Amino acid sequence: MSVDKRARFIGREPMALLEDELRVRGFSEVALGYTEEQAISEAKRCLKCKNPKCQLGCPVNIDIKDFIALTAEGKFIEAYKKIKEKNSLPAVCGRVCPQEEQCEVECIVGLKGEPVAIGRLERFVSDYALTKEHKKIVCEVSAGKKVAVVGSGPAGLACAGELAKLCYDVTMYEAFHEPGGVLMYGIPEFRLPKGIVKEEVEFLKEAGVKIECNVIIGKTLTIDDLFEMGFEAVFLGTGAGLPYFLGLEGENLNGVYSANEFLTRVNLMRAYRFPEYKTPVYVGNHVAVIGAGNVAMDAARTARRLGATVHIIYRRSEEEMPARKEEIEHAKEEGIGFLTLANPMKVIGDEKGYVKEIVCQQMELGEPDESGRRRPQAIPGSEFTLPVDTLVVAVGQGPNPIVTQATPDLATNKWGNIIADEQTGATSIPGVYAGGDVVTGAATVIKAMGAGKIAAAGIHNYLTNK
Ligand SMILES: Cc1cc2nc3c(=O)[nH]c(=O)nc-3n(C[C@H](O)[C@H](O)[C@H](O)COP(=O)(O)OP(=O)(O)OC[C@H]3O[C@@H](n4cnc5c(N)ncnc54)[C@H](O)[C@@H]3O)c2cc1C
Ligand code: SF4
Structure with missing residues (x-):
């Protein structure tokens, strides 16, 4: 120790x-x-x-x-x-x-x-x-009204918890086979043991929240179906699970993962215990992770634990890295290399279609851009090649579009995020509320929980006055 x-x-x-x-x-x-x-x-x-x-x-x-x-x-x-x-x-x-x-x-x-x-x-x-101890939330009088919560990440869990306290009859629908959202499928065990998440979910179940996994709202059931089933309000906390790519040549080669897929395979599907668990993950000897947020650190530290030599590739300097300082320090302590001021340009594969190297260009920092961070500029003639057999792209994620595509009346912004009132969580459809990453874009656990709580209050107000 x-x-x-x-x-x-x-x-x-x-x-x-x-x-x-x-x-x-x-x-x-x-x-x-x-x-x-x-x-x-x-x-x-x-x-x-x-x-x-x-x-x-x-x-x-x-x-x-x-x-x-x-x-x-x-x-x-x-x-x-x-x-x-x-x-x-x-x-x-x-x-x-x-x-x-x-x-x-x-x-x-x-x-x-x-x-x-x-x-x-x-x-x-x-x-x-x-x-x-585990104390149940005991309701003296049941509000009797049924509310559906879609998505079981921090936003959904917080919304369901608040509604349970107010004695609503809450059912949570989750697309995956286990509840918890990013807490289960994204953040690795070495940072957040899954037993802790399960305990918190158990607390909600003891409070009377029903959890239905393997149900994709927008495919298995629509929002209209939920209202027909007797739910009087619906909360959408479907998160930002759609990974972005850079659009690089060669990004579709075998051995290139989105961080989302890589982490889901390892965390949720327990690929690190294959064949005891059925889903494998291929990790070569040399892994590069593009990006420097928490997701990139989690992917890099996971790959390191699977036996690889790992490099983070980031086009700005360490000072601008969006990951928590603690995560960067832990990554360094675990032997992860940092290639800063390096911009990936293309991915090169072997004759079998597997990634074998990545070409990058050295950068230098110029004037600050609209985000206040200094803008990286390419240094001409500074290209270099890094041999890799697995590449993980961790450059951000957007809202999962399944619910919005199946619900044309649900207003979204140009990035596909659901538009919801900041004070109440109300969306363009009466009785439908939303919060968390699906509204704000990728943010933090506590912000998603805050939005879930606000929406629970909004739903309570709506159903009380209905
Ligand atoms: C790898 C990683 C590391 C992170 N590290 C941190 C950190 O250290 N600290 C921090 O504060 N934040 C961190 N974050 C961000 C944080 O986890 C998110 O902001 C937060 O989880 C968002 O909560 P949410 O409830 O909005 O969405 P999510 O946690 O994404 O949950 C959404 C849930 O909805 C389900 N779902 C989606 N569509 C449907 C559908 N159609 N029907 C049914 N269910 C559906 C999904 O399967 C998922 O379970 C991290 C994120 C990632 C990906
Ligand atoms: S009350 Fe809050 S701000 Fe004041 S010392 Fe304690 S933790 Fe810090």
Whole structure:
């Protein structure tokens, strides 16, 4: 077990990490969490501010000061319940939320040193509570009205959880054979153990939410079918699962994956345990991953665990990388190479149609573009070739179009995202609400959950006044 090296300089309780060598030999979780003593000690760093700025940075407005105060007193279950009032997936958020850009960036302690480790504390109390107890949400009076939730990612789970609290009769429809959305099929086990996601889903089931997997709304059933089946409102949280490609010559060769397919094969279909599980994944000795967001880091670190030498190819510099800093550091610790300021130009295959190399061009940074990031410019005559036998493209994803194509009255924007009211989640069809990545484009777990909660309130208001 090693200790997070950055913590030494900053005064917050360090979190134990799995040894670098052990990491790449399996899919065990890398960050090991706090002990009870560490959690109490870290919680005591909180200044209990009169105006806790941290809370302003939280998209679901968790009572951070109060849950930390309870943690400092060793009242872990009470702290968990305090978080649960606002956040239905705390064990997930404690692991994957970009706290460094949200609550922690606002923390007053951060002005003089490292902010209070709010995410790590959230994770600690949630893990503690998950091992101790599971409390059902008991409804005194059933609202009796049926609501369908389409998609079981963070947006759908949060919406269903809120509606269950309000005692609606909720059925969640999921296209895959397991619920959880990206939490199950995208984010790898070593960052978010699937047992944690299953526990959170179990909590919803105990609260009375029914989950129907292997149902594709727009194919198996339409939205009209749902209304005919007696549902009085529908929430669409179908995410952004449609991968983008770069349109490079040779991108259709064998051995080129979208990050989405690559991660789904490994995470959801457990390809790393083939033939025990039926879906294989082909990974050569040399893997290149194009892109530098969280998805690219997850794909690279996954390929590394499958035994490959891995390079990230990114056309800007490390400073502009959109992935969480922690993920970049972990990737480096695990031996992943970074080819920055390198722009992929074409993919070259062998005589059997398999990828064998990728041609890139060296870049330099020019003036900032409209996003504020410095624009990469090609250096003439700087082309170079990297031998690869597997290429993973991780340059973003768009909304899954199945529901929108099957529902012509559902208004979408030019990128195919469903248009939904920010305050209520209402779409162009009465009784149909939407939220999460399908509305905003690829974003974050907590933003999707926030949208699910808003839509649940919108649905409640709609059905109460109907
Ligand atoms: C690899 C990866 C790593 C990420 N890492 C992070 C991270 O570290 N931190 C972070 O905050 N965010 C991260 N994100 C982003 C985050 O996971 C998403 O923003 C979030 O999951 C969006 O939630 P959602 O509920 O809108 O959609 P999703 O999680 O995509 O869930 C949508 C669900 O709807 C189902 N569905 C789609 N169409 C239909 C249909 N027609 N009928 C029935 N079901 C359907 C899908 O199968 C899926 O299960 C990551 C994303 C990826 C892909
Ligand atoms: S801003 Fe920081 S110190 Fe203040 S209440 Fe929030 S976590 Fe505690």
